[in-house]
Amino acid sequence: MKTLYDKLWDDHLVQTYESKEALVYIDRHYLHEVTSPQAFEGLRHKNLSPWRLNANVATPDHNVPTTRGDSFKAESIEDEISKIQVMELDKNCNEFKILQFDIESKEQGIVHVMGPELGYTLPGMTIVCGDSHTSTHGAFGCLAMGIGTSEVEHVLATQCLKTSKLQNMQVLFQGKPQEGVTSKDIVLHLIKLIGTAGGTGHAIEFAGSYIDSASMESRMTICNMAIEAGAKVGLIAVDQTTLNYVREHSDMTQEDFEHAQNFWTTLHSDEDAIFNKKIIIDVGTLKPQVTWGTSPEMTVDFDENIPNESDVPLDQVENLKLAKMYMGLEKATTLKDLSFDRVFIGSCTNSRIEDLRSAASVIKGQKVSSNIIEAIVVPGSGLVKAQAEKEGLDKIFEDAGFLWRDPGCSMCLGMNPDQLKPYERCASTSNRNFEGRQGNLGRTHLMSPMMAALTAINGIITDPS
Amino acid sequence: MSSEIIQGVVAPFDRDNIDTDQIIPTEYLKSIKKFGFGDYLFDGWRYLDKGLLGMTSNQREINIDFILNQPPFQDSQILLARDNFGCGSSREHAAWALRDFGFKAVIASSFGDIFYNNCFKNQVLPIQLSKKDINILFELSAQSPQNISISLVSKELTVGSDISIPFNVDDNLLNRIIHNLDDVDITMKDKGSIEAFELSYSQKRPWLFK
Numbered sequence A: 001m002k003t004l005y006d007k008l009w010d011d012h013l014v015q016t017y018e019s020k021e022a023l024v025y026i027d028r029h030y031l032h033e034v035t036s037p038q039a040f041e042g043l044r045h046k047n048l049s050p051w052r053l054n055a056n057v058a059t060p061d062h063n064v065p066t067t068r069g070d071s072f073k074a075e076s077i078e079d080e081i082s083k084i085q086v087m088e089l090d091k092n093c094n095e096f097k098i099l100q101f102d103i104e105s106k107e108q109g110i111v112h113v114m115g116p117e118l119g120y121t122l123p124g125m126t127i128v129c130g131d132s133h134t135s136t137h138g139a140f141g142c143l144a145m146g147i148g149t150s151e152v153e154h155v156l157a158t159q160c161l162k163t164s165k166l167q168n169m170q171v172l173f174q175g176k177p178q179e180g181v182t183s184k185d186i187v188l189h190l191i192k193l194i195g196t197a198g199g200t201g202h203a204i205e206f207a208g209s210y211i212d213s214a215s216m217e218s219r220m221t222i223c224n225m226a227i228e229a230g231a232k233v234g235l236i237a238v239d240q241t242t243l244n245y246v247r248e249h250s251d252m253t254q255e256d257f258e259h260a261q262n263f264w265t266t267l268h269s270d271e272d273a274i275f276n277k278k279i280i281i282d283v284g285t286l287k288p289q290v291t292w293g294t295s296p297e298m299t300v301d302f303d304e305n306i307p308n309e310s311d312v313p314l315d316q317v318e319n320l321k322l323a324k325m326y327m328g329l330e331k332a333t334t335l336k337d338l339s340f341d342r343v344f345i346g347s348c349t350n351s352r353i354e355d356l357r358s359a360a361s362v363i364k365g366q367k368v369s370s371n372i373i374e375a376i377v378v379p380g381s382g383l384v385k386a387q388a389e390k391e392g393l394d395k396i397f398e399d400a401g402f403l404w405r406d407p408g409c410s411m412c413l414g415m416n417p418d419q420l421k422p423y424e425r426c427a428s429t430s431n432r433n434f435e436g437r438q439g440n441l442g443r444t445h446l447m448s449p450m451m452a453a454l455t456a457i458n459g460i461i462t463d464p465s
Numbered sequence B: 001m002s003s004e005i006i007q008g009v010v011a012p013f014d015r016d017n018i019d020t021d022q023i024i025p026t027e028y029l030k031s032i033k034k035f036g037f038g039d040y041l042f043d044g045w046r047y048l049d050k051g052l053l054g055m056t057s058n059q060r061e062i063n064i065d066f067i068l069n070q071p072p073f074q075d076s077q078i079l080l081a082r083d084n085f086g087c088g089s090s091r092e093h094a095a096w097a098l099r100d101f102g103f104k105a106v107i108a109s110s111f112g113d114i115f116y117n118n119c120f121k122n123q124v125l126p127i128q129l130s131k132k133d134i135n136i137l138f139e140l141s142a143q144s145p146q147n148i149s150i151s152l153v154s155k156e157l158t159v160g161s162d163i164s165i166p167f168n169v170d171d172n173l174l175n176r177i178i179h180n181l182d183d184v185d186i187t188m189k190d191k192g193s194i195e196a197f198e199l200s201y202s203q204k205r206p207w208l209f210k
C-alpha cells in the first residue's frame, strides 16, 4: 500500500517531531561552487567537520568557462569573482577532505550529469544538493531533492535533512511518441498542462508505458524538470533499464550488486498505493513543444498560435502581457515568425550522450544559418564529451558550423562567459526561460535538442518530422 | 533576539510566479558571503541599468515605476505577492536578499517549496493565505498604503481595526523565527539517534558504506 516515495521516506526516517518535520538520513550529498561556500563557512564557525565524508562528492560547474581546452587551471578564469568561487571550492574540499572532480579533472561536469555516470547515484538513495535540479537523480528510484545553503551546512554537519513529508502525485505517460517528439517535449507538455505550481508540495512519480520503454537519459530529463512543475521531487521506479545502467556505471563488486539488487527491485509503488493526485497523458498525440514566454508553463505546440489576451483567464492577462513584451512578440502569431540569434545545446536537462546523438542526427551535411550569431554544443561532462568524440559527433557539429565546447552549465544561466546579449533570441535545450536567465534581457525559448539543432540550421523553428 | 510581532506598511507586488532568478539575479550569486544582498533584490525590475556585484543602490539608475522605489514602500518590511512566489532555483540568496533589504514577512497565495523552507532559516516569515484573502489585501492596498500587524504568537494578521486573518504555519518552523534558532544546533541535540540509525542502516545497506 506504499508509494515508491513512501518506501524511500520510511527507509531513511531517523526520527519524527511533534510538528510535521522529520529527520531524514542522507546517503549522497553533491556539492558545487555556488551554493556551498557559506555552508563551509558555517561549519568552520561551529568548529564541525562533515559527518560522513564518503557521502560527499563535489565539482565546479556553474562558473566554469567552456572554452578551456587542455591544461586550464582555476587560476586561469578571467572573471575575478567566478575564479574566487571556484578556488573557494578547491580550498574547502581540500580542507575538509571532500572528494572533488575539479576543473582540471577529466570527469568534471554538471553535477547532475557527472554523478550518475560515475556511479555515485545508486537506486534507493536519498540524494541532496544545493541545486533545485537534484530531482534528476529520482530517475534511479532515489529520493532526490534540491536544498538551500543552510541545509547544505546541516547535511554536512549531521548527515540528515530536516524536512516534511510531501504528498504523492502520479503522472502516467502512456503510448509511443511520434517521430521528432522527445522526453523534453513530453515534460514541457506536462508543465503546460499542470502549471509551474501544479506539483508544489508533491513528489511526482512518473510511470506508464512510455516511461517503461524510455532510456535512463530520457528519464533523467523528465525528473530534472519536475521542479519546473513545482515538485521538488520527481521519481521513477527501478526496472531492468535502471539495473543495466547501474551495472555499467558503478564499480560495485558482483557480490555487492547482487545483494543490492534484491533491495532495488522492491523500489516501485505497490499496486494499490494511493496517490493524492493522478494525471494520465497520451504521449502518442503530442507535437514537439516550444516555450513562448518567461515561465516554462508558457508552452505551445511548435506550430500553434501564441496565446492572445482573449485566450487566457482574466487574472492571467497581465502576466501574459508582461511576458509577451519581454519576449518581443508584438509581431508574431506563431513561433515560426521569429528569427533566432543563438542556439544552446546543453544543460543538466539535455547534455547527455543521447541528447547529442539526437541533435547530431538531424543536421548531418547541413550548415548553421548565416543569421545565427553562434550555435554552441556543450556536453554535460568530461565523459559525455569523450564518448561523443569517440562517435565523431563533435565532427558532425563542427562541420555544420556549431562550436564544440568543454563541459559546464554554460548558457543555461548567466554566470560564466556564455551569455545572451540584451534582446537576443535563443533556442535553448535548458530548463528555465525566466527573465534574464541566460543573460540580462535575453530571450529564451526552451525546446528539445533536435528542435534546437534544426533551429540553428534554418534560423527559425522548423518541423522536425 | 526574538520577535513576536511584525508591523508596518505592506508593499503590494501584483504578480504571479515571481521566481528566485527575479528575486536575485544569477550574477550576484558569485559572492561567497551570506550577507550584503539587499541592494540586488529584484535587481532587473528595480533598476534601469545592469549592475555588478559590489555596486550599491545609490550608484544605480533607479526605476521609479517599481513599487519598492516609491514612498512609503522603500522601507517596507512586509511584501505581498500572488501565486507561486519563490519558484525555480534553490538559491538561498533569494531569502538573504529579502532579509537584507529589510523584509520580515512575505505574504502570497503559494510558495516554491525550497524557497519556503529557506525563509525560516533566515528570519523571513512566509505567510500563505487563500486567494480570496490575498485579493482583499490587494484591493485595500490599491486604495491606500496599508499598515499590517502580524502576530507570530496568535498566528494572525490584522489590517486596521476590523480585519483580521488567521494563518497556518508549522510551530517548529515558527519557533525558529521567534527565537532565532539554528537548525544545526537543534539537530545536534539528537546526535545519538542519528548514530543509532546509521549503525543499523549501514548493516542493512552495506554497499553504501564502502
Ligand code: SF4
Binding pocket: A061, A062, A110, A111, A131, A133, A347, A348, A349, A408, A409, A412, A413, A430, A431
Ligand atoms: S545546467 Fe543549468 S539548471 Fe542545471 S545545474 Fe547548471 S545552472 Fe542549474
